[in-house]
Amino acid sequence: MFFAHTHNFAIFAIIGQAIFAIFAIAKFAAIAKMRTMDPKRKQIRDWLQAELDRKGHGAKGKLATYLGIRADGITRMLNIDPNKETREVKAEELVKMGEFFGTVPPVIKSDLKPMTTPIGEVKVIGRVAANTWMDVSEMDFDYDDVETVPSVGGYPPSWQYGLIIEGNCLNKIAQHGEKLVCLNIIAAQLEPKPGDLVVVERKKYGGQMVERTAKRLRQSAHGYELWPESNDPAHQDPIVLYEPDADVQVNIIGKVLWIVREP
Known part of the structure; x- marks a missing residue:
């Protein structure tokens, strides 16, 4: 009987260690994902957050209305926690954001010289x-x-x-x-x-x-x-x-x- 209890305890201990290891790996992967966020996405996210802060109270809701999406869509765009739902910014949304804020989004800024075109x-x-x-x-x-x-x-x-x-x-x-x-x-x-x-x-x-x-x-x-x-x-x-x-x-x-x- 004692051997059976000891055997069961050992099994539970192994299972507990395995679960702990799984959570540790998941946490490590989440941290690694945060650290390796795509630079362009981070640039867009930082620009969006800065522009919303500049606009002040109510800007998130107004931007969502301008884009034709729900307000929580903006929240998901801003999320950097991998344990929460995130959302990519579509190209057409990025252009409309530029129109809304009156500034050019960072990833579509051009370093090219103005092109030579005929007078029209x-x-x-x-x-x-x-x-x-x-x-x-x-x-x-x-x-x-x-x-x-x-x-x-x-x-x-x-x-x-x-x-x-x-x-x-x-x-x-x-x-x-x-x-x-x-x-x-x-x-x-x-x-x-x-x-x-x-x-x-x-x-x-x-x-x-x-x-x-x-x-x-x-x-x-x-x-x-x-x-x-x-x-x-x-x-x-x-x-x-x-x-x-x-x-x-x-x-x-x-x-x-x-x-x-x-x-």
Whole structure:
């Protein structure tokens, strides 16, 4: 009888050691997996987390709505714990994230020089005007109202568009009625840098009201700011990108390449 109990105890001890070994191997494999995370996926995850932090409270839900997915899908994209469910970011989702945040995702940034292309024509699709909120349906011109301006060499005309200046929002460098030739930064995989004159859109009420203007991108000790190129006292307040407004979404959508002067 004693031998039987001893024999059973030995069997249980062996089983216990085997289970412990299995858990230890699984834990080691999980740690190894975390340490060997695909560099591109980690880069995307870190960029996504930083952009959500910059946008502030509610950004995750708004991004999910913009992508047309559930909010927990964003959570799974951010997960690095292999014991929790993860989710890869699809290529088309990455492009839309860039549009949502107004920045170029890190893995699609291009170090290539702008390509040499012939001069063509681009459509003047809308307007820029500071401190002017419009219904989204009024921002862009109807087909009958569209005129064209010459494109700028170095980028395909399909990546460019024109905007007409309304008011004195840029009167230090351009006047009312003159036109801006702009580059779609998402199509060009271009991240604006300090000193660039950029096209910025602010949206509120779920995107129904829009303000579109052009401002100079600057970097302060606290982060990026958008400063007016106007001497009008009404247009002197900068847009600070490091202090997100829960009610207003701010996106940099383009870079100004050229100003078409009136004769």
